[in-house]
Amino acid sequence: MDLKQIHDLIKIINKSNIGEISIEDKDGKVTIKQKEEPVVTVATPPQQVYNVAPAAAPTPVVVPAPQPAAAPAPAAPKADNLITIKSPMIGTFYRKPSPDKPNFAEIGTEITPGKTICIIEAMKLFNEIEAEISGTVVKILVEDNSPVEYDQPLFLVEPN
Incomplete structure (x- = not known):
């Protein structure tokens, strides 16, 4: 040949x-x-379908709250004066600078403008997020090492 x-x-x-x-x-x-082209498969999560009966009275559903394993949480301050600190970008939320270091902010931590309160990793860059207000952290809304979206609430702060 x-x-x-x-x-x-x-x-x-x-x-x-x-x-x-x-x-x-x-x-x-x-x-x-023949050269094989890579096959790209896109899977979408199944969507939930809710059937709503028209003109039917809604039946209340009671879902028990999970019981805390530790001591009960302190009483939450009034929600009307809390300030929400939101994510300025999409990325991965970290509460501490490295695995062997303490968290930047805990519940009850006093923060001041310019104090680093968390890190958000975006495209392999670690961005320190600084507080813009003075106050006390009353709730942390995101788990460590979890993805966050732009404008997603991260902390609730009671201003001083």
């Missing part, structure tokens, strides 16, 4: 759906394989 015949075979294979062909004659054996 000469080179021109091999080139003609390659053209035929490329135009067809044949994945591989082997030809053997007195001069030798030739195997031609």
Whole structure:
């Protein structure tokens, strides 16, 4: 088999759906394989469908709250005067500068403008997020090492 015949075979294979062909004659054996394109599969999560009966009175559903394993939480301050600190970017939320260091802010921590309260990693860059207000952290709304969205609430702060 000469080179021109091999080139003609390659053209035929490329135009067809044949994945591989082997030809053997007195001069030798030739195997031609088509290059496989990577297959990309996109999976979407199943969507929940709710059936609502028209003009039916809603039945209240009571879901018991999970019982805390530790001591009961302190009484929450009035929600009307709390300030929400939100994420300025999309990324991964970290409460401490490294795994062996203490958290930047805990519940009850006094914060002041300019004090680092967390880190958000975005595109391999670690961005220190600083407080813009003075106050006391009353609730941390995001788990350590979890993804956050732009403008997602991170902390609730009671201003001083």
